[in-house]
Amino acid sequence: MRLIEDKERRQKAVLNILVLLIAFVGVAKRSKTLDETSAFENILIDSFAPLQTSLTSIRTEVASFFDHYVVNINASKKNVSYQKRIDELEGEIAQFQELRRENKRLKDLLQFGTGVDYKKILAQVVAWDASSDFRVIRINKGLADGVTLQSPVITANGLVGYIYRLTDSFADILTVLDNNNRVDGLIQRVRAHGIVEGYNSEKSIMKYVSRAEPIILGDVVITSGLGNIYPKGIRVGKVSRIERESYGITQNVEITPAVDFGRLEEVVILVAEGDEQKKREWEALDQMDEDSEKQARSKR
Amino acid sequence: MRGDWIKYLRPLGITLLILVVLEIFSTALLPMLGLTKYRIPFNVLLVLYLGFKIESPYTSLFILILQYTHSFFTIEGWEMGTIAGVMICIVISYLKDLLHLSSSVITIIITQMFQFLWFFIVAILFYIREESFAYIVEKFWRFVPESIVISLLAPLFFSVLDAIWRTESDRALGDSV
Secondary structure: OOOOOOHHHHHHHHHHHHHHHHHHHHHHHOOOOOEOOOHHHHHHHHHHHHHHHHHHHHHHHHHHHHHHHHOOOOHHHHHHHHHHHHHHHHHHHHHHHHHHHHHHHHHHHHOOOOOOOEEEEEEEEEEEOOOOOOOEEEEOOOHHHOOOOOOEEEOOOOEEEEEEEEOOOOEEEEEOOOOOOEEEEEEOOOOEEEEEEEOOOOOEEEEEEEOOOOOOOOOEEEEOOOOOOOOOOOEEEEEEEEEOOOOOOEEEEEEEEOOOHHHOOEEEEEEEOOHHHHHHHHHHHHHHHHHHHHHHHHHO | OHHHHHOOHHHHHHHHHHHHHHHHHHHHHHHHOOOOOOOOOHHHHHHHHHHHHOOOOOHHHHHHHHHHHHOOOOOOOOHHHHHHHHHHHHHHHHHOOOOEOOOHHHHHHHHHHHHHHHHHHHHHHHHHHHOOHHHHHHHHHHHHHHHHHHHHHHHHHHHHHHHHHOOOOOOEOOOOO
8 A cells, every 4th residue: 555646746755755864964964163065066166156256346346436536535634644643553563573572582481382383365255154144254265275174264353263164266264253163262351261152243252251250341352272273362352241140150251353244355364384294294193003903903 | 757857957947047146146245235144045035936836746856956056155054944945845735725826915924924934943953953042032033134025025036936937926835736
């Protein structure tokens, strides 16, 4: 006895069940931290993304025309004040350079471990994620430019996120506003640790901060360097709200990111220069393990 | 059987092309104009159309292909939308005698109703993965305006898609499903 007599209906039911099964397996297997694209996806994303780039470029050119030529009445007055500000900042930079040299000398004296060197790659934002559930931006640099998965991304103002998905010419950044992105943060003033998670399109929250930590509004949050993705000392944002329940041992801290994501146009990708060497070392170690296993098997 | 499959290739190809153009518009232009909080989920609109109007054993495969194309523009992946789309198709097949897309207002209302169902299915999947109810609430407040825009666009898009898929505009949902 057949459950569904009509052939077409039976075929439809079988296909529905099959597609649902494949989709459920896909949901279970999907990684939250990174997405490695297949060669086919790579080709298609690289084909569609230039269209996004051209649309963004048209908009940028139009905006640039209005900003630079049409709305340009007070430019000369502003130039004078900017020149003054540049002179002040140049003085401050000279002081900071002196402090950096002093810091290096003291580190050398204490025989501190050397930090990882990063290659900086400048990229342009070409699009945002198609779903508002994810705070992801697409940039116009990829594998061909030396970008690697999970490289940190910053601007002059602070942390943007890390590389989540990568193709030959484009990359998707999981920003600090996305709740799948978790950053080990540090309150700069009191050195209190916590985990910064995306919360909504404007704010992040810092979890697991001890209740005893005397955090105040306006405290600056920086990356702690733990977690192997972000280097230490990148500005994440400022404390904009503190929630202390009458019970529990932690407090929830709301953070306003240092980066204005609504006006983000260019970003800098930090690619660790030692990555290739580290990769080769791991491969050599894996090869040694495999060889020793083979030898052990042949002896048996 | 083979010919049956081939007759859907052309409309499916055009629908995919429409999806790509709309996704580029939604991901590149709208955020650059300052609309970073909301996104118009055109994939939902196209998947709902397939569920409402296409009488084929391959509808679930079409939904999968649409969602897979959508996944090139989002890290969401194709899976959740496919699950929601196929489940909605199943629901439509049971409600076929009750629902008729006979006017623009009815189309808007029915599209809105099924978007709620879409949200409900996706919210359950998100909850299983994220274990955060606060996230679902936040998602709901974004869903409301986005879904209203989609519902308002539905009559126009459905008439264009009717011409592409050569389906009748005034017909009971899921006839002969």
